[in-house]
């Protein structure tokens with residue numbers, strides 16, 4: 088099968104990245120991971136990726152003080168060098184500038200731990216609890232300039248249970264994230280395969 092080369096961008100533990108690694112290991116899955124990249128050289132997920140035999144790269148944002156675009160240019164060059172066609176943000180905790188978003192427009196996905204458009208940004212589980220919501224969940228969406236604002240590809244819901252804490256809710260949502268991201272990416276790739284404009288761009 089002709090697998091689309093993707094990059095996974097992480098900042099920390101990388102459990103969503105791991106879900107993508109496991110999905111990509113399946114012969115019938117339509118993507119392969121060409122690069123795992125982090126802004127944080129100490130991200131635990133980098134070691135997980137190395138153990139899985141994947142190419143990894145850290146581009147430390149602290150080496151680009153007050154130069155977000157410079158940092159993103161270095162990232163963009165690395166993605167292009169690796170032959171990446173689709174970028175998956177998976178717990179990548181830097182707000183992107185229009186430079187990188189523009190370079191990967193329509194080819195960059197993000198997973199967010201809320202039912203967008205509810206609760207963009209941080210502390211989503213605390214905010215769902217404070218609002219007294221009965222349902223919570225996660226979203227995979229295309230990345231656009233507005234933070235957590237891009238078109239929604241897929242969502243998964245969980246119930247909020249009485250006695251839930253932010254931690255217990257986060258755990259329940261994360262289990263769904265690990266199912267949702269591989270499924271949403273596969274659906275996105277199969278959809279793009281039908282579009283004449285994308286057909287050429289998605290595989291080598």
Ligand code: GAR
Pocket residue numbers: 097098099100101102103104177178179180198199200208261264
């Ligand atoms: C995940 O819950 C992901 O949805 C969230 O960070 C966590 C990363 O966990 N992302 C965001 O909040 C982005 N706005 P992981 O490193 O174990 O995948």
